[in-house]
Amino acid sequence: MIAACLATVAYLSVPPPKDVAAGSSSQRTKRQRVSKESDGSYGPATKLADLRNPVVKESSGLVASRTTPGLYWTNNDSGDGPFIYAFDEGGSSRGVWRVAGASARDWEDLAVGPGPKHNRPYLYIGDIGDNSGRRSEIVIYRVAEPTIRASDANSSKSNPEVTEPAERIALTYPDGKHNAEALLVHPVTGNIYLITKTPFAHPAVYEAPAPLNTKGLTTLTRLGELKVPSLLGGIITGGAISPDGKRVALCDYLQGYELVLPGEKESFNTIWKRPMKSIDLGQRKQGEAITYRLDGKALLMTSEGLPTPLIQTVRK
Numbered sequence: 001m002i003a004a005c006l007a008t009v010a011y012l013s014v015p016p017p018k019d020v021a022a023g024s025s026s027q028r029t030k031r032q033r034v035s036k037e038s039d040g041s042y043g044p045a046t047k048l049a050d051l052r053n054p055v056v057k058e059s060s061g062l063v064a065s066r067t068t069p070g071l072y073w074t075n076n077d078s079g080d081g082p083f084i085y086a087f088d089e090g091g092s093s094r095g096v097w098r099v100a101g102a103s104a105r106d107w108e109d110l111a112v113g114p115g116p117k118h119n120r121p122y123l124y125i126g127d128i129g130d131n132s133g134r135r136s137e138i139v140i141y142r143v144a145e146p147t148i149r150a151s152d153a154n155s156s157k158s159n160p161e162v163t164e165p166a167e168r169i170a171l172t173y174p175d176g177k178h179n180a181e182a183l184l185v186h187p188v189t190g191n192i193y194l195i196t197k198t199p200f201a202h203p204a205v206y207e208a209p210a211p212l213n214t215k216g217l218t219t220l221t222r223l224g225e226l227k228v229p230s231l232l233g234g235i236i237t238g239g240a241i242s243p244d245g246k247r248v249a250l251c252d253y254l255q256g257y258e259l260v261l262p263g264e265k266e267s268f269n270t271i272w273k274r275p276m277k278s279i280d281l282g283q284r285k286q287g288e289a290i291t292y293r294l295d296g297k298a299l300l301m302t303s304e305g306l307p308t309p310l311i312q313t314v315r316k
Contacts, residue, residue, distance in 0.1 A: 030207035043284025049091030050307035062289035080101030095152030113185030126183030182239035203234030
């Protein structure tokens with residue numbers, strides 16, 4: 001009907017109203033706003049730097065600092081002690097911390113989220129690896145995120161800073177033993193999510209809802225499976241939830257994936273049923289870590305092996 005009316009106006013050579021010819025102010029503003037919104041795709045992956053701390057040779061977890069914006073945390077895979085490493089986007093080391101009260105059997109991923117004290121960020125460290133399928137329980141350590149000072153750059157693995165005492169969150173699966181390398185924590189609820197690593201099969205998603213039990217053993221809840229658009233199947237090696245809680249990023253050895261909530265009012269757990277969009281993460285020797293930049297407008301990745309690259313892809 002609208003098209004027919006406009007055609008008639010043009011045929012009669014009658015100038016259309018000003019707001020139709022040029023667009024009203026509100027219409028132009030709306031078009032400009034829509035044009036600036038992301039279409040959900042990502043630009044080319046670029047290497048920002050190589051991490052300069054040679055001790056970080058098996059970067060398996062990655063998270064953007066909340067206490068010190070612009071800096072990042074990582075951890076080594078199995079074989080290292082209970083240490084976390086801070087660095088900047090130029091790859092410079094900004095300090096080493098020993099996590100007080102923690103041990104390291106097979107640390108696989110890092111996450112950040114809320115905790116016991118209001119308005120204070122906490123790091124979650126996933127001791128969740130189980131390649132041999134022997135662990136009756138896995139552990140996540142929760143510790144208040146340190147504020148990174150300029151002087152902390154002088155610390156090292158042999159002379160580290162020390163965190164506040166970590167809380168131990170013991171978990172068990174409801175359906176047997178599983179290997180997992182992806183730990184995610186919701187930025188608002190504090191719910192924990194684990195995604196199993198299952199080669200050539202569908203990985204499963206498990207949840208431990210907050211408030212989290214630090215005194216006993218918690219049985220995870222199985223939420224379902226993910227259909228990964230990859231020849232590798234379910235070899236998920238890292239994951240993160242965006243700072244606004246609306247997107248999930250995952251990675252395997254070849255590429256990345258993102259799931260997006262369909263609407264503002266949707267429950268977060270519906271995200272696991274959303275289609276997974278593939279993302280090119282560039283050249284990685286053995287990519288096991290992915291996180292969102294603090295502003296949520298980019299993804300950052302590392303890879304195991306030296307030199308350890310820091311790679312970024314920006315959301316369009």
